[in-house]
Amino acid sequence: MWQWLHSWGSPRWFYLRSGRLLFGLSLVTAGFLAVGVFSGLFLAPADYQQGESFRIIYIHVPAAVLSQNVYITVALAGAVWLIWRVKVADVAAKAAAPIGMLFCALTLLTGAVWGKPTWGTWWVWDARITSTFLLLFLYLGILALRQGLPESTSGRSCAVLALAGLVNIPVIKYSVEWWFTLHQGKTFSLTQAPSMPAEMYWPLLLTVIGFHLLFLLALLLAMRAEILEREQTRDWVSRLVGGYSP
Amino acid sequence: MHPNRRKRLLMVIFLVGGLSTTLALVLVALNRNLDFFYSPAAIAAGQAPVSKRIRAGGMVLQDSLVKASDSLRVEFSIGDLQGFEVRVFFEGILPDLFREGQGVVVTGRLTTEGFIEASQVLAKHDENYMPRELAEALEGYHPPTSSQAYDR
Numbered sequence: 001m002w003q004w005l006h007s008w009g010s011p012r013w014f015y016l017r018s019g020r021l022l023f024g025l026s027l028v029t030a031g032f033l034a035v036g037v038f039s040g041l042f043l044a045p046a047d048y049q050q051g052e053s054f055r056i057i058y059i060h061v062p063a064a065v066l067s068q069n070v071y072i073t074v075a076l077a078g079a080v081w082l083i084w085r086v087k088v089a090d091v092a093a094k095a096a097a098p099i100g101m102l103f104c105a106l107t108l109l110t111g112a113v114w115g116k117p118t119w120g121t122w123w124v125w126d127a128r129i130t131s132t133f134l135l136l137f138l139y140l141g142i143l144a145l146r147q148g149l150p151e152s153t154s155g156r157s158c159a160v161l162a163l164a165g166l167v168n169i170p171v172i173k174y175s176v177e178w179w180f181t182l183h184q185g186k187t188f189s190l191t192q193a194p195s196m197p198a199e200m201y202w203p204l205l206l207t208v209i210g211f212h213l214l215f216l217l218a219l220l221l222a223m224r225a226e227i228l229e230r231e232q233t234r235d236w237v238s239r240l241v242g243g244y245s246p
Numbered sequence: 247m248h249p250n251r252r253k254r255l256l257m258v259i260f261l262v263g264g265l266s267t268t269l270a271l272v273l274v275a276l277n278r279n280l281d282f283f284y285s286p287a288a289i290a291a292g293q294a295p296v297s298k299r300i301r302a303g304g305m306v307l308q309d310s311l312v313k314a315s316d317s318l319r320v321e322f323s324i325g326d327l328q329g330f331e332v333r334v335f336f337e338g339i340l341p342d343l344f345r346e347g348q349g350v351v352v353t354g355r356l357t358t359e360g361f362i363e364a365s366q367v368l369a370k371h372d373e374n375y376m377p378r379e380l381a382e383a384l385e386g387y388h389p390p391t392s393s394q395a396y397d398r
Contacts (some may be wrong), residue, residue, distance in 0.1 A: 045377030049343055054375055083254045119368045120341030126282035163262050167269045178273075180281040180303055182351050184373040196375035 009086040011227045012236050018220050025220070029213040036206030044200045053117045058203055060110040061188050062211035063103045067135060068169055070100030070215060074142065075166045078159025088223070090155040091230070093162065094146060095222035099215060101139035107132060119182060127175035128183035131168060138165035283351045286330035289360070296356050303351040303370060307331060311346055324350060336364040343369035 007013050040058030047054035074096045080089035111129065112122045123129070138161070145157045176185050187195060188208060194201040231237050247255070273280070283303035284294045294300050304324035311322040318337050325331035334352050344350060344367060354364035 045379070048376045048378040049348075050371070050375075057375075079258050082258055083251055118341075118343055118371050120344075121366075121368055124282070124368070127280050160261065163258060164265055166262055167266050171269070171273075178280075180283050180285065182282050182303075182368060182370055184371050187373045187375075195373045197377065200375055200377070 009088050011087055011091065011231050012234070014088050014091075015224055015227045015231075018224060022217070022220060025213065025217050029210060029217050032206050032210030032213055036203050036210050040203035040207060044203050047200075050118055053114060056110050056114045057187060058207045060107060060114060061204060062208045063106040063110065064132070065188065065208055066211050066215055067100055067104035067107050067132070068172060069212070070096055070103060071135060071138070071162070071169060072166070073219075074100060075159075075162040078155075078162045081155055082159045082163075087230075088227075090159075091223050091226045092219065093155070093158060095226055096215075096219055097139060097142045097146065097158070097162075099218050099222070101136065101143060103211075103215070104132065104136045104139055108136060124182050126181040126183055127179045128172065128181050131172040131175050134168055135165075135172060138162075138168065141165075286324060286326045286332045287328050289332050289356065290330045294356050296358055298355065299353065299365075300356055300362075301351055301353050302332060302334075302356075302362055303349065304331070305349055306344070306346045308346045322346075324352070332360065332362060334362045334364050334367075336367050338365075338367070340367055341369040343371065 008017070037058060041055055044055070044058075046052050074093050077089045077093035077096065080086050081093060108129075111132075115124075116122050142158050142161055142165075145161060146154050148154075149157055173186075175181060176183055188204060196204075228237060283301035286302065286304045288294060289302060294302070302324065304326045307323045307325045311320065313320050318339065319335070320337075320340065321333060321335045323331045323333050334354070336352065336354075349370035349372065351368045351370050352362060352364040353366040353368075354362045356362055
């Protein structure tokens with residue numbers, strides 16, 4: 001088990017093995033997203049108070065869950081890089097950050113679009129929304145460090161920043177319980193009974209799983225590109241691309 | 247474990263642990279100042295400043311809504327589960343989801359008489375979703391006219 005895990009830390013091994021997963025993963029991702037989005041938009045009944053506008057949860061809630069989970073991924077990968085110097089971990093941290101930033105921006109955008117008809121405002125500075133806004137800036141900070149620093153030190157700085165920002169994650173998660181917020185309590189939970197009937201819940205479950213798979217797929221693709229770029233002078237890469245060397 | 251790795255592991259643990267402790271202390275110090283709004287109980291207890299812009303949140307009480315016939319002026323009471331309530335005056339357009347029994351957050355000034363002159367009313371939604379048929383079957387409840395906009 002330890003041996004097997006260790007072998008994934010080698011960029012070459014990671015590149016070759018992950019290539020075999022791509023096709024199957026793409027199919028499953030497309031399946032989950034297609035069924036989830038279709039049933040959420042067309043099969044699920046309209047909400048008794050919000051009408052059709054509630055359907056934005058099928059994008060908003062998965063995007064919000066992912067913006068936090070991707071951040072945790074970036075921070076953990078950064079920690080593995082800091083402590084054990086596993087090269088693939090730094091590749092993962094670099095590749096995951098922009099994906100997480102997009103999910104976070106999507107969360108804020110869909111939330112604003114939903115807030116206007118439901119609450120009567122696009123934006124309020126309540127604890128949930130403000131802490132999510134802070135998360136977007138943490139992502140932007142990590143991206144700026146990655147771009148701005150030389151490659152030899154950027155991984156370390158990004159990892160430290162990501163780990164420091166990790167304290168924001170429980171604040172986002174529990175903000176709706178610790179304080180009075182305009183934002184409602186959590187909609188999606190794996191450990192509690194759903195707060196909606198099954199025909200509204202299962203499309204949400206499908207899109208949440210689908211978004212996780214989509215992240216995994218995007219992460220693998222970005223990591224593979226990054227590995228090729230970092231290892232471009234190695235023999236295995238030049239053999240892979242047919243003898244061409246830059 | 248290799249001594250260098252152990253050192254770096256400890257540094258990461260100190261970084262995350264130290265920052266978490268700092269943040270926890272800050273949050274405890276700020277205590278309720280991060281609340282988005284005051285509850286009617288907090289207003290009754292005199293915690294909300296008078297004549298300053300504040301937010302108050304609660305449920306719109308049943309049969310408390312009075313609409314003026316010649317203007318957009320409305321008044322209603324918001325209450326909480328402990329039985330405290332506060333009267334709100336507002337002139338403007340109410341959000342679609344505004345109705346009696348619904349949670350709202352109002353922004354306005356608390357007058358010396360203990361009323362709120364609101365400049366903005368936001369509807370607060372809870373995390374429960376239901377199809378319309380189910381909601382009707384559950385409590386014989388039909389959403390009032392303000393939500394009919396969705397039917398068009």
